[in-house]
Amino acid sequence: MKKSNIWKITECINPIYAECWLRSPVKLVEKFPCDSCNIGGKYETPSPLxxxxxxxxxxxxxxSWPTGGRVIVKETVFNALNEIVGELSSGPVKMIQDPKLQSPIRKMKRKPRVYLPYQGPLLVELIVDKQISFLPNTTTKIIDQCEICGRTQRELIGVEEKEHFWNASSKKLIRINNTRESEKGLFVSSSDIGSNAIFFRVDEFSDAILCTDEMKKILEEKEYTNIDFLAYGEVR
Structure with missing residues (x-):
């Protein structure tokens, strides 16, 4: 694997697309080493999503981005990407809805939403199960440390961040973009990435779905919707 930038794949800040919430939380399969901090337990990702x-x-x-580090794509998108890169994995998607909700028979002033029974494009979960370690020069800060066992929780610093908020006075969505700081962020070894880098995660920050320049270029050329990229670091 040649040197490359690392990109976090994330939801585009655009209110025109339907949003969904995860309703199948992870399952704890190995007890926390410390009863005080509950850090370090192992979880199982349930299927279907x-x-x-x-x-x-x-x-x-x-x-589509249901939180929890999981992502949904149209089946046509999955098939197109798999033809290019191969080795992708998918999983089923299940939808639930409040029994009180019903699709309106005629046009109404209520906010639009996706109703069940579902009549949209076929959807699948894009499964990202490749996980690697990060290099020591990765920049982080401790956000929590257990007084009993000493385990820490960290967050990445120096990575690109995009935020948005609603300005009530101007009635506009304000966007803020903090670019990645030079020589800061996430660093991984090219030997850990391998020759066919597609999507991957890293230890401690496994909710983030990551890719290299090569995959970013493919996704951008396809002009897929509701996807954005944050500069997170480098492959070395």
């Missing part, structure tokens, strides 16, 4: 659509839009993007 169960989601519930939120009101606001009924336009489903090529990518």
């Amino acid at each position: 169960t989601i519930e659509w939120e009101e606001g839009s009924n336009d489903i993007g090529d990518f």
Whole structure:
């Protein structure tokens, strides 16, 4: 694997696409080493991925983001990517809905949403199970440390961040972009990435789905919707 930038794949800040929430939380399969801090337990990711659509839009993007480090794509997107890179894995998606909700028979003033029974494009979970370690020069800060066992929780610093908030006075969505700081962020070894780097995660920050320049270029050339990229670091 040649040197490359590392990109976090994330949801695009755009309110036109339907949003969904994860309704199948991870399952604890190995007890926490410390009863005081509950850091370090092992979890099992349930299948199928169960989601519930939120009101606001009924336009489903090529990518959907139910939180929890999981991502949904249209089946056509998955098949197209798999033809290019191969070795992708997918899983089923299940949808639930409040029994009180019903799709309106006629147009109403209520906010749009995706209703069940589902009539949209076929969806699958894009499974990202490759996980590697990061190099010691990765920049982090401790956000919590257990007084009993000494285990720490850290967050990455120096990576690109995008934020948005609603300005009530101007009635506009304000976007803030903090670019990645030079020589800071996440660093991984090219030998750990391997020759066919597609999507991957790193230890301690496994909710983030990452890719290299090569995959970023493919995704951008396809012009997929509801996807954005944050500069997170480098492959060395």
